Amino acid sequence: MSTNPYYGQEGHGPYELISIGALDLEEGGKIPDCRLAVATHGALNAAKDNAILVPTWYSGTSKIMEQVYIGKGRALDPEKYFIVVVNQIGSGLSTSPHNSDGALAGPRFPKVRIGDDVRAQHRLLTQHFGVERLALVVGGSMGAQQTYEWAVRYPDMVRRAAPIAGTAKNTEHDFVFGDTLSDAITTDPGFRGGDYGEPAEVAAGLKRHAKIWTVMGWSTDFFRAGRHKALGFDSVPAFVDNFMTGYFAPMDPNNLLAMAWKWQRGDVSRNSGADLAAALGRIKAKTYVMPISHDMFFPPGDCEAEQRLIPGSEFRPLKSIDGHLGLFGTDPAMLAQLDGHLNELLAAPAA
Amino acid sequence: MSTNPYYGQEGHGPYELISIGALDLEEGGKIPDCRLAVATHGALNAAKDNAILVPTWYSGTSKIMEQVYIGKGRALDPEKYFIVVVNQIGSGLSTSPHNSDGALAGPRFPKVRIGDDVRAQHRLLTQHFGVERLALVVGGSMGAQQTYEWAVRYPDMVRRAAPIAGTAKNTEHDFVFGDTLSDAITTDPGFRGGDYGEPAEVAAGLKRHAKIWTVMGWSTDFFRAGRHKALGFDSVPAFVDNFMTGYFAPMDPNNLLAMAWKWQRGDVSRNSGADLAAALGRIKAKTYVMPISHDMFFPPGDCEAEQRLIPGSEFRPLKSIDGHLGLFGTDPAMLAQLDGHLNELLAAPAA
Numbered sequence: 046m047s048t049n050p051y052y053g054q055e056g057h058g059p060y061e062l063i064s065i066g067a068l069d070l071e072e073g074g075k076i077p078d079c080r081l082a083v084a085t086h087g088a089l090n091a092a093k094d095n096a097i098l099v100p101t102w103y104s105g106t107s108k109i110m111e112q113v114y115i116g117k118g119r120a121l122d123p124e125k126y127f128i129v130v131v132n133q134i135g136s137g138l139s140t141s142p143h144n145s146d147g148a149l150a151g152p153r154f155p156k157v158r159i160g161d162d163v164r165a166q167h168r169l170l171t172q173h174f175g176v177e178r179l180a181l182v183v184g185g186s187m188g189a190q191q192t193y194e195w196a197v198r199y200p201d202m203v204r205r206a207a208p209i210a211g212t213a214k215n216t217e218h219d220f221v222f223g224d225t226l227s228d229a230i231t232t233d234p235g236f237r238g239g240d241y242g243e244p245a246e247v248a249a250g251l252k253r254h255a256k257i258w259t260v261m262g263w264s265t266d267f268f269r270a271g272r273h274k275a276l277g278f279d280s281v282p283a284f285v286d287n288f289m290t291g292y293f294a295p296m297d298p299n300n301l302l303a304m305a306w307k308w309q310r311g312d313v314s315r316n317s318g319a320d321l322a323a324a325l326g327r328i329k330a331k332t333y334v335m336p337i338s339h340d341m342f343f344p345p346g347d348c349e350a351e352q353r354l355i356p357g358s359e360f361r362p363l364k365s366i367d368g369h370l371g372l373f374g375t376d377p378a379m380l381a382q383l384d385g386h387l388n389e390l391l392a393a394p395a396a
Numbered sequence: 397m398s399t400n401p402y403y404g405q406e407g408h409g410p411y412e413l414i415s416i417g418a419l420d421l422e423e424g425g426k427i428p429d430c431r432l433a434v435a436t437h438g439a440l441n442a443a444k445d446n447a448i449l450v451p452t453w454y455s456g457t458s459k460i461m462e463q464v465y466i467g468k469g470r471a472l473d474p475e476k477y478f479i480v481v482v483n484q485i486g487s488g489l490s491t492s493p494h495n496s497d498g499a500l501a502g503p504r505f506p507k508v509r510i511g512d513d514v515r516a517q518h519r520l521l522t523q524h525f526g527v528e529r530l531a532l533v534v535g536g537s538m539g540a541q542q543t544y545e546w547a548v549r550y551p552d553m554v555r556r557a558a559p560i561a562g563t564a565k566n567t568e569h570d571f572v573f574g575d576t577l578s579d580a581i582t583t584d585p586g587f588r589g590g591d592y593g594e595p596a597e598v599a600a601g602l603k604r605h606a607k608i609w610t611v612m613g614w615s616t617d618f619f620r621a622g623r624h625k626a627l628g629f630d631s632v633p634a635f636v637d638n639f640m641t642g643y644f645a646p647m648d649p650n651n652l653l654a655m656a657w658k659w660q661r662g663d664v665s666r667n668s669g670a671d672l673a674a675a676l677g678r679i680k681a682k683t684y685v686m687p688i689s690h691d692m693f694f695p696p697g698d699c700e701a702e703q704r705l706i707p708g709s710e711f712r713p714l715k716s717i718d719g720h721l722g723l724f725g726t727d728p729a730m731l732a733q734l735d736g737h738l739n740e741l742l743a744a745p746a747a
Contacts (some may be wrong), residue, residue: 216616216619216620217619217631217632218610218611218614218616218619218620218632220632221607221610221611221632221636222611224607225576225580225604225607225608225611228580228604228607229576229579232583232584232600232604233583234585249583253576253579253583256572256575256576256579257576257608259569259572260569260572260573260576260612260693261611261612263569265567265569265692265693265695265697265698266695266697268567268568268569269567269569269697269698269701280568281568281569281571281572285572341616341692342611342616344616344617346616346617346620347616347620350620
């Protein structure tokens with residue numbers, strides 16, 4: 046176990062650490078005391094029908110969901126809804142490689158799948174919060190993977206689903222992209238097979254990882270339009286160094302690798318003998334599939350192919366040249382589109 | 397100097413090695429005896445007005461241009477034209493890191509720019525072949541960079557220009573992509589700062605480099621459509637291992653790095669005080685700008701922005717989900733489109 050000031054209440058709180066007990070893992074092994082870092086907004090009503098679950102993405106925490114997506118007057122309005130943001134396992138806030146001890150510490154952390162997160166969240170919601178139905182599950186990227194997994198695994202519990210910029214079954218192209226990200230980290234001699242002392246010893250690998258994110262995370266249109274300048278950076282190198290590298294540098298490499306491994310293998314068809322159509326056909330939630338127009342690795346085409354397999358679903362792409370990392374909230378117009386779709390979805394009759 | 401059986405007449409011939417003498421380089425220093433590997437098809441006519449120049453792309457040689465683009469009945473028809481395919485400096489066939497001695501050997505090879513190649517080719521064409529006008533310059537990717545450089549630098553010599561899947565001024569996004577490719581190689585401990593014994597010692601780095609190419613070289617639509625299967629590979633991992641990694645594995649890492657450095661810095665505005673519009677405004681060649689619809693790093697949008705700056709030019713995108721590496725000739729329909737455009741261009745009145 047190592048301390049890492051990045052993952053603290055100061056930068057990412059307030060959140061509450063809630064133990065859901067021992068979690069058996071799909072790949073074998075278990076997390077003996079699985080703790081989920083949870084941020085809630087608003088209150089559960091008497092009918093217990095206003096709960097919204099928001100899972101998190103690769104490298105993200107509940108903080109960015111709060112800052113960018115939740116607020117009075119927004120679709121995710123704490124005055125109307127009880128919004129539960131759950132940081133994924135490996136995120137650095139919930140049980141993760143860097144904050145685990147002994148047999149689970151660092152590179153010895155067991156392989157965790159999207160399905161493990163979703164089962165852990167299910168226990169949290171039902172046992173800790175007494176929530177039996179969800180008005181909505183909404184998340185971006187790996188949060189979309191968890192959203193799909195929720196809708197397939199617990200079709201009677203999820204009334205509405207809004208997967209943003211993510212897929213139900215990860216593509217093989219995206220798997221290779223994940224490899225390139227992880228390779229950038231693990232090939233740094235300072236990584237030492239995961240037994241580095243602190244993230245700074247893996248700074249070069251984390252920077253290479255940030256560069257690959259720069260190439261794939263935004264879009265060619267983003268850079269042609271000089272969006273990096275609009276965001277306050279004089280040049281692309283400054284953007285790479287100060288924004289992208291600065292963002293990832295304090296994070297724990299083993300945490301990132303645990304999340305990347307999970308991301309690469311997201312696949313709801315594991316619930317149905319590898320039959321994706323059967324898995325998505327189970328969904329009862331009213332589902333809006335919302336890719337981002339210029340996303341280079343969860344592109345609209347891949348998302349639309351899945352959307353067609355979901356009964357009663359709608360394809361609601363978001364238009365933004367910011368691409369995948371528009372999820373960061375860099376494009377207010379995209380957030381406005383998103384809120385419009387979510388308001389409509391929340392107003393729609395649902396399962 | 398090292399021998400590398402990959403770069404031989406057997407795999408890439410026939411070609412002729414032609415010395416163009418000492419070449420002073422834009423970055424300083426010189427290549428004392430610059431030799432260009434040249435493959436010609438057809439014969440120069442009496443009027444000396446049927447010459448076509450074809451420069452090569454990153455990792456490519458004159459062989460693939462011959463196999464995929466040149467032939468009787470094709471737009472590039474040796475029965476009509478004198479087609480000169482010139483392997484770029486650093487390609488492994490022309491003067492390159494791996495086949496240079498002493499002060500130029502391996503990692504000590506000087507930095508070469510697109511402009512250096514084009515001046516070397518100009519000397520070759522005028523002094524060796526006695527060609528004073530070019531009916532067409534056509535090339536893909538780095539070949540497009542050289543095509544643009546030709547049209548800007550020698551506007552009175554180039555009658556027609558067909559840059560395919562490349563830009564006149566490399567984008568900053570593409571520069572970062574280039575970094576990720578080079579980083580994959582140079583971070584391999586076996587690379588030893590360029591002083592490896594043979595490419596196999598850098599196999600792991602070359603494989604990572606091939607994976608990044610897999611992510612960016614084709615397109616998400618290519619993989620969704622199972623195009624890798626149509627090309628004869630059972631799975632994406634088999635495609636990565638046997639096709640992509642197999643393709644790059646025998647190549648010399650220092651050669652690849654020399655080409656990548658050059659590619660990242662392609663910029664015709666160096667001829668006009670960094671004024672891209674002024675540089676492209678000089679072009680007299682009838683120019684068809686031909687990006688590939690699904691190219692992830694020389695995308696149509698970037699190419700069209702440049703096309704608008706070229707007097708009398710036309711935007712002629714090629715439609716293929718194979719993306720950038722459709723240049724390999726994997727999509728016959730795209731080649732048919734290309735031939736159609738080139739036939740039209742060659743029939744058009746030109747400068």
